[in-house]
Amino acid sequence: MENKETREFILNGYKEYLPHLSIDCVIFGYHEHQLKILLIKLKNINETCLPGGYIKYDETLQDAANRILKERTGLDKIFLRQFETFGDPERTKMFTQEKISAITGIKLTKDNWMMGRFVSIGYYAIVEYSKVYPGVDIFSQECSWFDIDEVPHLLFDHNEITEHALKTMRLQIYHQPIGYNLLPEKFTLPEIHTLYETILGKSLDRRNFPKKLLSLGIIKKLKEQRNIGAHRSPYLYKFDKRKYDEALKNGIALAF
Amino acid sequence: MENKETREFILNGYKEYLPHLSIDCVIFGYHEHQLKILLIKLKNINETCLPGGYIKYDETLQDAANRILKERTGLDKIFLRQFETFGDPERTKMFTQEKISAITGIKLTKDNWMMGRFVSIGYYAIVEYSKVYPGVDIFSQECSWFDIDEVPHLLFDHNEITEHALKTMRLQIYHQPIGYNLLPEKFTLPEIHTLYETILGKSLDRRNFPKKLLSLGIIKKLKEQRNIGAHRSPYLYKFDKRKYDEALKNGIALAF
Numbered sequence A, B: 001m002e003n004k005e006t007r008e009f010i011l012n013g014y015k016e017y018l019p020h021l022s023i024d025c026v027i028f029g030y031h032e033h034q035l036k037i038l039l040i041k042l043k044n045i046n047e048t049c050l051p052g053g054y055i056k057y058d059e060t061l062q063d064a065a066n067r068i069l070k071e072r073t074g075l076d077k078i079f080l081r082q083f084e085t086f087g088d089p090e091r092t093k094m095f096t097q098e099k100i101s102a103i104t105g106i107k108l109t110k111d112n113w114m115m116g117r118f119v120s121i122g123y124y125a126i127v128e129y130s131k132v133y134p135g136v137d138i139f140s141q142e143c144s145w146f147d148i149d150e151v152p153h154l155l156f157d158h159n160e161i162t163e164h165a166l167k168t169m170r171l172q173i174y175h176q177p178i179g180y181n182l183l184p185e186k187f188t189l190p191e192i193h194t195l196y197e198t199i200l201g202k203s204l205d206r207r208n209f210p211k212k213l214l215s216l217g218i219i220k221k222l223k224e225q226r227n228i229g230a231h232r233s234p235y236l237y238k239f240d241k242r243k244y245d246e247a248l249k250n251g252i253a254l255a256f
Helices: A004-015 A061-073 A097-104 A158-172 A189-200 A208-215 A241-250 B004-015 B061-073 B097-104 B158-172 B189-200 B208-215 B241-250
Strands: A017-031 A034-042 A052-056 A081-086 A119-128 A140-147 A219-225 A235-239 B017-031 B034-042 B052-056 B081-086 B119-128 B140-147 B219-225 B235-239
Touching (some): A017 A061, A017 A189, A017 B017, A034 A189, A052 A061, A061 A081, A061 A119, A081 A158, A081 B081, A119 A158, A158 A189, A189 A208, A189 A235, A208 A219, A235 A241, B004 B017, B004 B097, B017 B061, B017 B158, B034 B061, B034 B189, B052 B061, B061 B081, B061 B140, B081 B158, B119 B158, B158 B189, B189 B208, B189 B235, B208 B219, B235 B241
Parallel strands (some): A017 A119, B017 B119
Antiparallel strands (some): A017 A034, A034 A140, B017 B034, B017 B052, B034 B140, B081 B119
């Protein structure tokens, strides 16, 4: 894929991007009972990794993360949350001149900026994966969803970054609400229950769980019911957007 | 304070330290009813800031944070926890050649490595402040404890970093226990209650609060009582170290 743009990036990228710093994005996807993760297969070498990239000299970290995610996967307007910075001095050591040449088709010298140590800032997000359509960029051969229990061996420390993001997201749930963009506008208690169970990866008490969300005012019961068959018409619920946003901002303490 | 060591650091520090990256440490101190923060007064200029520094090429982030804290304040063996990375492109812009010259006594050029943009990785810790004795280094004139409600205007975005650390620590308390190094080995319920209230900056229910910690097994009641006066002999408690460490590792969900 050697082309002018790639050559410029590899040889002179340090003029546009901060050296030694990168960003990696862990994008979780939820749909019904499933939790997935968005991974990239690199061109020409048999390696899978998180979507990632570099920070421009005049860019905020958040802007860089949003741009990188868009460039690498086509996903736009996704709320990325910073969770941890990874900086083992050896973390990218396996990214040799030969490997980068294999991916890009460009020969690089030992002192090329991409050969340096990189400290990577991790961001995560959770999206409704049936609604997003990832694409590919010049580095990637494929960009697709993997089941969270079937994450393959990833490049660098990306397995560790993924684990860390998952752990952070699971703890975050206890003090910030989730679900606003992951459920239909009106949903049943079993639907939000499944969402929480799937994301937490564990069973939750069927009685205490909704009580908590109701008592905090984050969800409210509607008069409307959904007709799903003979003698089955569960009540519908919706998020109270004001209470939800307040909880996002100030934090809550859930224990279910 | 112009000396050989400082000159070497200012002029050639980029050979030893990663450019564009720094670490800032937010050290909270607890003692009885008070929560404090450790701040540094810079030499020669009227500026107060968090203890901070740079990362060596071959150092992990955690090692760098520990070394920096030790160099700047004399504090050693404190468990620092990473919480957020700050990267506004303008965040250190007020650190002009003139300011650095005023502090160090060394004239520097516009292209000096210290004039670049710095992305800073934040770490925090909480210590029993009556047990630690901060010192000073070559950059600092004074290193001392400030009341958390009386933090002065700080250099760069250090007020924002401090606020963020405080918010993170307060949320963290809901899913990781605290207190092991902040209370005597045997303590009363009012003592641990005061610790949590002081750190959270709010009142907690006197009945529900200890119930939670007891039901999780993090603290246990001893047969021993403390004699503090006529008709007053509250029972003593201690941490169950195994349960405490498990809770640190796996997380808990407290809601008091």
